[in-house]
Amino acid sequence: MHITLKATGTNAGMISHLLAKNPHNTYDRTEKGARVRMVYTVFTEEEAEIVIQASPDSIDLVKNSPDSYDITQYINDREFVTSSLFCTYIRGALGTALNGKPKEDYAAWVTHPFALELSFGPVASDLPDAVVEGLFAPLGYQVTIERGKADYAFQLKNRSTVRYVTLSGQQTVQYALRQLLLLIPVLDNYKHYYISEEELDKLKRYGEGWLSAHPLRELIIRRTLHFTNLIEQFEQLEAAEATTEKQAIQERNNSHEQVQQQEQSLEAEKQQPAVRLNELRYQAIMDVIRKLPRRQKIVDFGSGEGKLSARLARMKGIEEIWAVEPSAYAQVRAIERFAKLERHADAISPIPMTGSLFYYDEQLRGKDVMILCEVIEHVDEHRLNRVMYTIVTEYQPGVLIVTTPNREYNEVYRMDQQELRHSDHRFEWSRSEFRERCEQWIEEAPYSLALEGIGEEVEGFGQPTQMAVFTRRKELKEA
Known part of the structure; x- marks a missing residue:
């Protein structure tokens, strides 16, 4: 270099x-x-x-x-x-x-x-x-x-x-x-x-004299700061510096009430901190599982560092959780997390397991719930149909829960139309594309489909995460 x-x-x-x-x-x-x-x-x-x-x-x-x-x-x-x-x-x-x-x-x-x-x-x-x-x-x-x-x-x-x-x-x-x-x-x-607020100062110093007039200014800021809240802070900083002292005083006099309201709003936000999107996904998945009549046996496919599995381990009515993950590094972190559950008398211990969606494992067949939380977008799109066919025809879970990003919402994050939220994502689908694929997967399989969104909704763009819940029809399960 x-x-x-x-x-x-x-x-x-x-x-x-x-x-x-x-x-x-x-x-x-x-x-x-x-x-x-x-x-x-x-x-x-x-x-x-x-x-x-x-x-x-x-x-x-x-x-x-x-x-x-x-x-x-x-x-x-x-x-x-x-x-x-x-x-x-x-x-x-x-x-x-x-x-x-x-x-x-x-x-x-x-x-x-x-x-x-x-x-x-x-x-x-x-x-x-x-x-x-x-x-x-x-x-x-x-x-x-x-x-x-x-x-x-x-x-x-x-x-x-x-x-x-x-x-x-x-x-x-x-x-x-x-x-x-x-x-x-x-x-x-x-x-x-870690990209912190210090990056705002670096962007301001190194960009002084040329960045504000650059035609790709937004791209530069977005790829430097990555996070929406930092981008907004930088724009507010620029706007404040562009305002003369006299104008600033006038603005403060004219909007005293508005400033008070903003301060009250900020104070309320401090008292009620915003919930991260990842946490909202876990809550949505757990809400679905909590309402199921059968939830004794669960497979968390692509369980990563075991965050969702650890939460499910303390849910009443669950008897076993298979935390399936191909990454050895992520599994080590998951095992460390599961070990801490021993201090909770009401928690079961998830079973860490090395596995992949591309290899069928008889042990995972016929479980009550199978979860793919933010997993499918990491699979090459042309291989995904085969993966889902194996799940609905071979594994045959009672309920299958799938979450994935909503591509339409990327515009709310100020991302380019073709830009993906993570470098390892192979694709991201719009709401209509996700619905169409979900319906294709169960055309000849005995499942019903329910779709919903997760996270803050913005008109015209939906919610940042979309979730599909596939439920195996009762008469076929009994048969």
């Missing part, structure tokens, strides 16, 4: 003072477990080129991490691609340039636009080439996108998400580096750390 910064023309060598790095010395430091090196490959008064490289320790990346239980640590690309990890590694080395505070003799060069060429990669991005270009071209850069040299017998190279990007244009060193450190994570769309 690297960035190459090249300046040409009169006084190009001044970038060494803006970076605060001696062109005759190699910068070699360890930052957050990675080796960061900066070296000038060319240095004259009319041409200067510096390569910034980071080499993370592959063992350090997973040391003391819960992911060490899972095979995905061996197949992820974080060690190689230019991403938020890379930006974190090099930020300390570029502090002087990013802050625009070189030695006083060179302060005037902070605002000097150089003829720059910046290249970086490899970067893994789900964005099309046209969108990648659209992120940088409005900033005055000519954009070149290349894919690595590789020979395949099929067209993998053309579809590869991994690319190398080169930018050419007139720009100050400070703006160029700030733009890269903000936009590289936007391309990669993954951050290795």
Whole structure:
């Protein structure tokens, strides 16, 4: 993972003072477990080129991490691609340039636009080439996108998400580096750390002077902050700064009553904190199960870390719960969670089980309830019909409960029309698509269907989660 910064023309060598790095010395430091090196490959008064490289320790990346239980640590690309990890590694080395505070003799060069060429990669991005270009071209850069040299017998190279990007244009060193450190994570769309309110300050500082007028501003903000509440906070912050002090005073005088109402509303929200959507799903599923005449034996397929199974373990009338999960890492977390149930006299102990929807297991046949909570969207769409056929014809649960995202609601989250809520989702369906598929699955199976939504309803978009409850007809169960 690297960035190459090249300046040409009169006084190009001044970038060494803006970076605060001696062109005759190699910068070699360890930052957050990675080796960061900066070296000038060319240095004259009319041409200067510096390569910034980071080499993370592959063992350090997973040391003391819960992911060490899972095979995905061996197949992820974080060690190689230019991403938020890379930006974190090099930020300390570029502090002087990013802050625009070189030695006083060179302060005037902070605002000097150089003829720059910046290249970086490899970067893994789900964005099309046209969108990648659209992120940088409005900033005055000519954009070149290349894919690595590789020979395949099929067209993998053309579809590869991994690319190398080169930018050419007139720009100050400070703006160029700030733009890269903000936009590289936007391309990669993954951050290795928790996205908190500190990200608002970073977005404001690095985006100062160019972000507000950018045509893809909303995309940049959304992929930087990810969460709707942070996006709204950032927009409110921008709106507040755009208002003059006089206008702000006038607004406060005119809307004193409204402010009081908002404060009362905020106080009420503090007293009654909002329930997370995941919790609402669990509550909806449990409400369905609680009303069933038969709920003794339950299968939680794709049980993950066992959160739903642990809740069901304390429900009256349930005698056994099979928590089926293919991920070893998730199972370890589930076992730890189930062990804590021993302190509750009214709880049963769920049975952790390694399994998959793609492999039939006779032990799970004929249970009272089978649950697929936020599971089907992780299955390739063309394989799903076979999975559901196996469930309704072989497993034959008394009741089958399926939840999945409602794609229409993504617009409420300010997502692009084709964007998925999670990188591992293979698809997301609208309400009509989900209904149509549910009806297809039971065309020749003895089940009735009931559909409902979960979460806050917005007119025209429905609710964020949709739930299907399939009930096996009584006469056939008795037969």
